[in-house]
Amino acid sequence: MKFNDGFWRLKHGVKAYYGLQVVQVKAIDTGYDLQVATRPIQSRGDTLGGPLLSVRVHSPTQGVIGVNIDHVVSEQPKTNIGLFPDDGPVPDVTLSKEDKTHTLKTGDLTAKITENPYTITFKSPKQVLTEAGYKYQALYEVPSKWTTLSASQSSSLTTDPLSNPNPTPLPPIIYYINSELKTSPGELIYGLGEQFGPFVKNGQAVRIWNQDGGTSSDQAYKCVPFYITNRGYGVFINHPGEVEVEVNSEKVSRVGVSVADFSLEYFLIYGETPLEILQRYTRMTGRPALLPSWTYGLWLSTSFLTDYSTETVSSFLQGMQERNCPVRVFHIDCFWMKQYEWCSFTFDPDNFPDPKAYLAEIKEKYGVKICLWINPYISQLSPIFKEGVEGGYFIKRTNCTVWQWDLWQPGLAVVDVTNPDARKWYTDKLSALIDLGVDAFKTDFGERIPHANVVFHDGSEPIRFHNTYSVVYNELVFNLLKERFGEGEAVVFARSATVGGQRFPVHWGGDCESTWEAMAEAMRGALSLTLSGFGYASHDIGGFEGLPPPEIYQRWVAFGLFSSHSRLHGSSSYRVPWIYGEDAAKSMSKFLEAKHQLMPYIYNLSIEANSKGHPLMRAMFLEFPDDRTTHYLDRQFMLGPNLLVAPVFVPLKEETEYYLPAGRWTSFFHPERTIDGPKWVREVVPLDEVPLWVRPGSVLVLGPPGIGRPDYDYTKDLEVRVYELEEGGVVKVDVPAGKGKVMAGKVVAERKTGEEGVQVKNEGVEVKSVWYSGQAPGSI
Template sequence: MAYRMPTSTLLLQVFVLVFAARCAYSWRREEFRNCNQTPFCKRARGLKPEETSYEASEVVLVDGHLQGKLFPLSIQEGDPSSPLSMHVFFYSDHIIRLKINELNDPSDGTKRKRFEVPYVIEDSLDEKRLWIQKLVEENGASVVTLASNLKVFLQHKPFQIRIQDGEKCLLSFNSNGLFNFEQLREKKEGDEWEESFRTHTDSRPYGPQSISFDVTFHGAEHVYGIPEHATNLALRPTRGPEITSEPYRLFNLDVFEYIEDSPFGLYGSIPFMLSHSAVRSTGFFWLNSAEMLIDILAPGWEGDDSNKKQELNESDHIDTQWISESGIIDVFFFVGPRPKDLLRQYTTVTGLPVMPQLFATAYHQSRWNYKDEADVYNVDDGFDDNDIPYDVLWLDIEHTDGKRYFTFDHSLFPNPKEMQEKLASKGRHMVTIVDPHIKRDDGFFLHKEATSKGYYVKDIHGRDFDGWCWPGSSSYLDMLNPEIRKWWAEKFSYTNYAGSTPSLYIWNDMNEPSVFNGPEATMPRDCVHHGGIEHRDVHNAYGYYFHMATADGLLQRSGGKDRPFVLSRAFFAGTQKVGAVWTGDNTAEWDHLQVSVPMVLSLGITGLSFIGADVGGFFGNPDPELLTRWYQLAAYYPFFRAHAHLDTKRREPWLFGEPYTSYIRDAIRERYALLPYFYTLFREASMTGVPIMRPLWMEFPDEEMTYTLDRECMVGSSLLVNGVYTQGAHTESVYLPGGLWYELKTGKMFSGGDYFKIPVAMDTIPVFQRGGTIIPRRERPRRSSTQMVNDPYTLLIAVNGTHEAEGELYMDDGNTFDFAEGAFIHRKFIFSQGCLTSVAINSQKSRKKFISSSMIERIVILGLELPITTHATVEPHNRRVELEVGPSLLRSGMQSNAYIIRKPNVLVSEDWLIRVL
């Protein structure tokens, strides 16, 4: 008799093989679908404008918005002929929304409704609705005129929408006639709805339901956004004469060891695109969480009607085609006019970035995995022994009891509370990983409860979906269901999460969701969520809902007092109001160091301000030079974390010896010196949506030389940073926009508007302060950010051509939400005509107060040309303080002369004036 291997043993071997394959090989293109292997993408790309015409009819004003129906002018065989519903809404700040869906008869409860993405749009958006009072019919179009000469034209036949500023077109929808909407229909005999890819078959029980359309950005020179892709910031054409590229893909996937310079989709998706030119910036957002593919259409693409563009009095335009597998059309048009206006408009719709705790903006140390408590203590001591600050130590999946989340392996971590408390005594925190796959173990309390309550995503047969991830056989919680999200949040209480303390925070990984044995290593599209929603509809938002529920859990844990910190790998529109993200499993290669800049910038301009990339590369072993260069650049990422794969060599900052330990120490300390500046930028982001790390064209929108730059970036409006991306480099070519700039290493002044060849030694990368700015710093080395709370400040003033400068400083308690009730200090520093003044930005009465005893201990002024004097005067008390000309004595080692005011000893929280003349 032949021996039959036990099922459990067979499954275990399959899992081991899958795991080994993932660890041994890099990204394999054949494991993921391309457009030709994706029927709805191939169909949409093959459509001709004359095949998909619609007519808008019965267009009227109802409750202050436009309402009508869309009738297909040509019907494909087998397609339903019922009209579509259409609504156009108008909001303050020049935001326009278009919704198109199938008409649903309320009396017909049998028809399946198409999925509309919940929990993304801000509840307050409805308060900003404009109630249109007048509709004008003009040359076959319904016309609405808004403020500032903005007009919206809804052309009836063929249907299209144009948004114009006077006679100049800004944005148009369906101006190329590529709109197509596959309506749900009954399956007929002979219909083949199943689709197969490799070994997986998608049952597609509701048949084809894809949507496609075109959007034109008129007057645009470049388009940006739609992350996440490891490629240039300025998006390149994917279709056109002699262009045979794949479209940009938005489909959240666990792409193991991804390659750079590819339009392939990675861990997150934000269907928001921005255009920019010297004349105007515009934006477009599609609220849809199904798989999406987007083509950038080059001039001369099949169907391009250049004559029509000439009729609209424009010289430049960029056509795009948007394709989604399912869902509805719920799109927003933003008309700027400038880049920062777009971020304000977009975050009005999807939410402002969350204000993080101060410690989270400092340096984080992680790897897969710190193996036990002794390892944790050794690493912690290593930072102290080498005088390197850090704030957070992370534990990956190996800290758990057999990959059961909310547990500790007590043979390795027998005293988790004591371990966290020892770190907390130094002002440090810990982060543990909690992933969405739940181990299918009848003895595991979480699995037992989730099973009994029916809280898992179901497979096509109605059973709890069973997929493979780190624990082996796993099921996945249905985070679309608010009841389940509430239940999940309760698991983070100190009672439920045994061994956790107030200094413990959370990391959500693998939440695309990653399923090792699933199609494209994710969940099958025909799995079923709450309300009968297919996974295909909600896929790109799954990780966002998981992230949201986890953050709610930490919020509940503190009784609503403390701000949560949760890092997520997967993301969607709206993630910015939940927490931080990073760029995923990069590699220790110079190309990955360089591509981290456009990746972080792309995420920033689409709303996600709290972002970073794994320092040193997750995979592989960086040599000392690459690791040093990565630290020097990453010190300016908004989220600053070192992380590495299980199989990599240990690379804590001191392990490569001198001089590299000193180089890395200096980079980390520079981040800590700049924490007041970064925290002020996080406050700005939380109020305006403008990112911390931003492309040069966001600060210099009229300088065309900046439009395609993505090797360098602005950190706030004051610092320009250019990494070193080549091994053995001795110089870097850096473009400095117009105005004065000061190299931080030397204090040397540059007059911008050109490229400069900057010498680079191993101790630093090119960093410049913009003339006309003031940066607050804290110069005293400490173990962690929490030990810097009462430290004094240094103000670094870099004057412009008229010897003026200004900057801001924001402070609060760094932990709670008391700032929302006015418990903060927000100061503006102004240097003009030889006087430095400090004034409150918000002096309104508030329910709570934040008090600081911190002083200004030093003021450094760069670029000032004044008669040599020996003192400055502090008012209102007419107190004289020492003033000298000499080296700045900042840690960055500035060599050129500067005016230095020592010990003015003025409170940072008060109004004062210091007179240099």
């Protein structure tokens, strides 16, 4: 929210009450409680009237300092985002005072609070990280007739006549709490969820408010109130409703955060590395679940507006098998149900007369898992709509009628996921589908959740629950799958999310066009998402809208197969490769084979995501924070710490450009080729290639070729590749069993001082061959 007219003046009609000086300090176990005056206090008379800001500066766990700003404190404070879902807080706080300066220290993070003028300065052992300077915290009064409506106030859900036939007028004054933090020269801001605009967020105004706007707009399906900087800290805004973030966009050397509320809390999270920041952030908000190994295979969809007949499905699966592009998960999109009846949770008998027998047949014949499309919306023409109305399972208006509108499906209602009976009703429908042979669900939508003149069963405030709905919805389905199939066997393919949603993967990027630009949008969205605590990211290979030219399709296939999860999906056209030429199928087979062989490495990354919150798909600066060039890169990424992927975003015969940091890098597909970095590489990349480079000092453990699936025994017939190991270097690689966090064994590579070759020892696993930096395979 922008309150200022330039830097010095406020917009017409806006009043500001800035936090000016501390008038009361109380030490508590985890920090300080402050009373902050919003007017200069020079005499007793100055204490009469005017708001105070109640500020708590505290630490819930090591390396994290929270700042909670309240204007009005009630006996029943509104619920913020639930913290520490897996581990409880462990405060580690040291307090001290010198004159009028109060210090809170937790680990290597320190906050210094001055009383007059009131400021908070955050420091690491190396430098000042940021500060909330004088007049950086404020309560604003904004006349509603003057303000630009926020996303929650102006969205179509509020203004659509059917969805909100009797809108409540806005109050004459809207109150905002605003807090700012200084940004230093050269400081860059990233994250805030899956944002498709510029990767570096400086200069942008971002609204944390989930919307269904596609990848080519400023709206996002997965908005997360967390950003990370290249200066050694991240900021998590602990507010579940709409949060407006001005990233150097109102005051060009500050990040401003505002909420239309009487309370705002944020946590500043320090880390010596960006990965440590994510580790601490995900400890607070939850770590991604460990996914079954089969999910890393190829997902093939029917697409959306296409023919779903059993004959078509079988021909696609057969064609993929014949071209050595084995499908591991087959997804059946919306029209598995009759039109106008979504969701009925009943197979359309015209296309699937015996769904249980058919699903069993293709699972047996083609070795696939089955994923079905669902959403939380129920059409009034659905045969189960009456059940939902009579059971009270839908979100209601304030007049107790069912909330409905006509977007997407006629007269659709939305399942009230805060109602325990509605949750059981919904999951019972899904459980019946599991009985038919379904293994996973694509949990679509969850963004267009009403918030004006509606009530939820548990009394949740609609605006504060709008984003959170997506987490509860996906958790509901994920937990059902976990209950039915066991720990470590659940997966959803979700579109909407917010903070905490990373616990219920996987998430894909939503509706994109079939263009070079949209492919780049998908990457920026994925990189921003994985910088916001999410371990996995996927996207519609080839784009969703339109028919991609064969060249874009092939380039997107390379990008998609080296993303954490790989799905072929479109809108009105299919994504099987032979539609784009048989050469496309050959390229896909090559990249899919590489992903299968890399599974011991990839599955290890999944364990790391679950235990530490480190994402599989990593922005370059996560791995190379000391290389300033990497801080701006948004068209390449690291898959884990060892593999650099540089998808091609230019037409054939044009040069692509990518960057290799310091060290001697080795091509994964052409190990005879090495390049010494740091270096920008410009080259024409053949259509059946993708720049895939291995970081020096890496040891990759690969599965056997030709196995045709991602889930296999990771302990047998292994190939060990050792890349540019330094003299005296020793690298230990744990080899996962492929089920849970169990490690089956390990491989240790050592290069002794003065020797050219390496020694590789294995324990608990069978190594078939060893390769080292361009040399011929050697013995163990």
